[in-house]
Amino acid sequence: MLCGLDIDGVLCDLGPSVAGRIADRFGVSSHPSTWRSYDLRLLRLGVPEDRFSAFLDETFNDPDLYRTAPLCAGVVPALQALANAGWSLVGITARPAHLAGATRAWMARHGLPVGEIHHTAVGTKSAVARRLGVAATIEDNPTEAELLADVCESWLLDRPYNLSAPVVRARRLESWDDAVGRLSQLRLFA
Ligand SMILES: [Mg+2]
Numbered sequence: 541m542l543c544g545l546d547i548d549g550v551l552c553d554l555g556p557s558v559a560g561r562i563a564d565r566f567g568v569s570s571h572p573s574t575w576r577s578y579d580l581r582l583l584r585l586g587v588p589e590d591r592f593s594a595f596l597d598e599t600f601n602d603p604d605l606y607r608t609a610p611l612c613a614g615v616v617p618a619l620q621a622l623a624n625a626g627w628s629l630v631g632i633t634a635r636p637a638h639l640a641g642a643t644r645a646w647m648a649r650h651g652l653p654v655g656e657i658h659h660t661a662v663g664t665k666s667a668v669a670r671r672l673g674v675a676a677t678i679e680d681n682p683t684e685a686e687l688l689a690d691v692c693e694s695w696l697l698d699r700p701y702n703l704s705a706p707v708v709r710a711r712r713l714e715s716w717d718d719a720v721g722r723l724s725q726l727r728l729f730a
């Protein structure tokens with residue numbers, strides 16, 4: 541059985557690096573745990589909107605952001621447990637294709653048991669999931685998680701920036717520990 545994993549905010553924690561770049565560029569201190577919107581453009585940091593938007597585009601297109609980013613808490617033992625429970629793990633990410641090299645290198649450096657990595661546009665992950673025949677996905681983007689619920693068991697991993705988003709069809713996971721518990725069970729009784 542295949543499980544499709546989102547990368548940013550699920551495996552890879554870009555928060556500290558992005559916060560560092562915001563501080564460098566705009567002189568504004570902002571901790572990721574206080575971010576309450578999935579779309580960082582909507583953060584109210586008191587910086588000019590157009591400059592902030594251009595800065596975010598530049599930041600998220602920079603391979604160096606991803607090379608140095610840390611793992612999200614709990615990822616390594618959780619992925620190992622899922623693999624041991626019989627899941628085959630694939631990446632499904634909205635990172636643009638030019639980041640494929642940096643993404644693959646980061647996975648390898650951390651020794652994550654993730655096979656193929658599929659790059660696709662925001663809002664189109666469900667098409668990839670359907671094509672691959674994945675049984676489950678784990679996301680941090682509430683909109684994408686709802687779309688994925690059309691084609692598989694769709695799980696939304698709780699993050700400070702997605703807690704207020706209404707989720708109807710996807711189901712929430714509190715943590716990676718919670719993910720292991722629920723997905724191992726799914727596998728057991730499938
Ligand atoms: Mg994500």
